[in-house]
Amino acid sequence: MGNVYRMNNSLNSQDPDALPSNLDNNDSSSSDFFHEEKIPSSKKFLINKLNYLNFQEQPVLINLKHRESDALISKKAYPHPCIDDELFCSWEGPADINHAVQDYIQISLYVSDGRKTIYAEPTAKEINEKGILFSLPENCWEISSRKVRRNTCRGLNVQVIQEKVAFNGRLIDYSAVSFRVEITAVPPQEFSWLNKNQSVNVVFSNGNEVLFSGECAIIKEGCGDAVREFVLEPLSNQMSLFEPKEYRSMRQELVPQPNIVFKHPLTDKTANLSVLDLSGTGFSVEEDFDNAVLLPGMIIPTIEICFANSIRFPCRAQVVYRKFIRTDGDISRIRFGFVILDMDINSHTEMSSILHQARNKNSYVCNQVDMDELWNFFFETGFVYPGKYKCIKSRKDDIKKTYERLYMQSPTIAKHFIYQNNGVILGHMSMLRFYSESWMIHHHAARKTSMVKAGLAVLQQIGRFTFDLHRINSGHMKYLFCYFRPENSFPAYVFGGATANMNNVQACSIDSFAYCHYRGDLSDVTPLSGEWALEDCAQTDYQALEDFYSARSGGLMLQALDLNTEISGYSGLKEEFDHWGFMLERHSLVLRKNNEAVAIIVVNITDFALNLSDLTNAVSIIVLNEDLMSEGIMAQLVKTLYNRYNKVNIPLMIYPSSAGEQNDLDYAKTYNLWVLKTAYSDYYFRIINDLLNITSY
Numbered sequence: 001m002g003n004v005y006r007m008n009n010s011l012n013s014q015d016p017d018a019l020p021s022n023l024d025n026n027d028s029s030s031s032d033f034f035h036e037e038k039i040p041s042s043k044k045f046l047i048n049k050l051n052y053l054n055f056q057e058q059p060v061l062i063n064l065k066h067r068e069s070d071a072l073i074s075k076k077a078y079p080h081p082c083i084d085d086e087l088f089c090s091w092e093g094p095a096d097i098n099h100a101v102q103d104y105i106q107i108s109l110y111v112s113d114g115r116k117t118i119y120a121e122p123t124a125k126e127i128n129e130k131g132i133l134f135s136l137p138e139n140c141w142e143i144s145s146r147k148v149r150r151n152t153c154r155g156l157n158v159q160v161i162q163e164k165v166a167f168n169g170r171l172i173d174y175s176a177v178s179f180r181v182e183i184t185a186v187p188p189q190e191f192s193w194l195n196k197n198q199s200v201n202v203v204f205s206n207g208n209e210v211l212f213s214g215e216c217a218i219i220k221e222g223c224g225d226a227v228r229e230f231v232l233e234p235l236s237n238q239m240s241l242f243e244p245k246e247y248r249s250m251r252q253e254l255v256p257q258p259n260i261v262f263k264h265p266l267t268d269k270t271a272n273l274s275v276l277d278l279s280g281t282g283f284s285v286e287e288d289f290d291n292a293v294l295l296p297g298m299i300i301p302t303i304e305i306c307f308a309n310s311i312r313f314p315c316r317a318q319v320v321y322r323k324f325i326r327t328d329g330d331i332s333r334i335r336f337g338f339v340i341l342d343m344d345i346n347s348h349t350e351m352s353s354i355l356h357q358a359r360n361k362n363s364y365v366c367n368q369v370d371m372d373e374l375w376n377f378f379f380e381t382g383f384v385y386p387g388k389y390k391c392i393k394s395r396k397d398d399i400k401k402t403y404e405r406l407y408m409q410s411p412t413i414a415k416h417f418i419y420q421n422n423g424v425i426l427g428h429m430s431m432l433r434f435y436s437e438s439w440m441i442h443h444h445a446a447r448k449t450s451m452v453k454a455g456l457a458v459l460q461q462i463g464r465f466t467f468d469l470h471r472i473n474s475g476h477m478k479y480l481f482c483y484f485r486p487e488n489s490f491p492a493y494v495f496g497g498a499t500a501n502m503n504n505v506q507a508c509s510i511d512s513f514a515y516c517h518y519r520g521d522l523s524d525v526t527p528l529s530g531e532w533a534l535e536d537c538a539q540t541d542y543q544a545l546e547d548f549y550s551a552r553s554g555g556l557m558l559q560a561l562d563l564n565t566e567i568s569g570y571s572g573l574k575e576e577f578d579h580w581g582f583m584l585e586r587h588s589l590v591l592r593k594n595n596e597a598v599a600i601i602v603v604n605i606t607d608f609a610l611n612l613s614d615l616t617n618a619v620s621i622i623v624l625n626e627d628l629m630s631e632g633i634m635a636q637l638v639k640t641l642y643n644r645y646n647k648v649n650i651p652l653m654i655y656p657s658s659a660g661e662q663n664d665l666d667y668a669k670t671y672n673l674w675v676l677k678t679a680y681s682d683y684y685f686r687i688i689n690d691l692l693n694i695t696s697y
Helices: 042-056 345-359 371-380 386-408 448-469 489-502 539-552 570-579 631-645 678-692
Strands: 035-038 060-066 072-079 086-091 104-112 116-120 123-127 131-135 141-144 157-162 165-174 179-184 200-205 210-221 227-234 259-263 270-278 282-288 299-307 311-327 330-342 363-365 414-421 424-435 438-446 479-484 508-517 532-536 584-593 596-606 619-623 652-655 666-677
Touching (some): 042 072, 042 116, 282 311, 299 330, 311 345, 345 448, 363 448, 371 386, 371 424, 371 438, 414 438, 424 570, 448 678, 489 666, 508 678, 539 619, 584 631, 666 678
Antiparallel strands (some): 035 141, 116 141, 123 131, 157 165, 157 200, 165 179, 179 227, 210 227, 259 270, 299 311, 363 414, 424 438, 532 584
16 A cells, blocks of 8 residues: 555544535534434445445545644545445545544544434545545444535536626535635736625526526635635525516416426535426426525526426526525525526427416317318308309319418417317417518417307417417517407407507517409510519618608507518528428519619518418518609519519518509408517517407416
């Protein structure tokens, strides 16, 4: 064993001063110990515990006390496999022990799990710069060292910030109420720069992402000029990631309870906790006060919400509140609340389906649908009326295939909500993500026998689903929009009434379009030429459009329809459509006369009747200068578009609607474009409650 020193067998006094100043990464107060208890079958228990630590590659703490100076040396060491009475432990790092073994009058061994510690007084037989050899005693004691478990951490970076001064270091351990860090003062930094009477901002990270950030108080401070330990305590039991809402997602208590399973970001240990209540935006759990592993403000990059250990919904979540629960005056439990930061949209949809049906057994989200029953419902309710059927009947086989993909494959770009009883569809509403951050509400219908109940039920489902999803990045739901006929009383009452009562066009707006087909004879019409040109939009054209629209409306149309910039999320959305076997083409053009922008044209090409009014397969023409848009130019524009995109008789959406009246158009309908910015959901839900007497969302 190299340079070996012999230690006699008399170093067994039970001096209380031998308690470690650094008990397995706990802070230094010996008052933390409130009882000790002798362990039955002590030696066998101790050997098994030591072998477990060897298996896990975790250290023990060894205390040596000098005979003359009373100096206490506390060293971490790693136990080797233990078969019988002897144990060898290797020092962690340099030994820094330059005395002979006879210079030490006491030795003690501590094995801790963070809350309870095993204390033993072994006999040291050999000691050198590599480690120490013990003869284990017959007895050991279990010391209850803390009311709250401390958890050892590895490899986590810490930044402590106060008054624009930042100290870097590492996280040593933490509990549900405090944590201990070791930070370094890099010249010219000095620890005197940290005012213990003021709070500090603390950030934990693993090198790739932030795992915690929050304001903390300095509870204890160690010694050291270059490196120093601090015990810090979060100041707030609750944090707000979002603006508080009057109408919140409903938390539901489910039977059986789901669980959350995750690898703890600070310890890398697996945790499994029962979920008390769950919603589409978050959940809560409880832990024993003395064994808690969560910390308010902590971010868990990957956490699974599990039902019956078979259905799993992965997500990213953050602890946003902590509530202490008292029993007989003492804190016995801690409740922690989580907010879901992100979740795959289909996982979120499946979880929402469970929650919606748990609340109302007849409410379904993206369920498997009997397609014959769905088409029967569309025809019986008059949603597919004779005029509409005339337009789509020639391609009914294509439409059937499209709707089978929409309703049977659960694509990420489409969602449907059905109210049904005993397999009979009573109400229906669906959504389509047709722009980068905007979802289109369409296909709202209900049977007359249950018009109020079923029609409002699916409208309520849309509201709940939207509220739960709009904060989640994968949802891409900054805006909701729909087109409705102003003479259609129900949407006019609901969406029109909401817009009027909200009275804020940057929260909710309506713009009117003329919906028509060009019925003139195009055979003798020549395409645009000469001083007229049809070109791709440039940034200056989007600016001209923004100036025009701001003066005329000031609403949300440009943001919702991706018309406020030449850079949008179109490419990512197209990839989603392609992945699910749907077509999506979008072309943004400008009609110019002598280089002056006269109209902005958006050509949307997708699967026929993806929207049964074909509003998703249309040409939108936003006329910036009505005086220059004559009947002849409109005919040339339509002819050019038909030739370029090989389309005939596709719908035209003209904005403003007045521009459709003065041209040779079959101007039979007006459609209102309604847009809601989902961040203003409180205002919308309050108005919907007033209008429709819906009591909760």
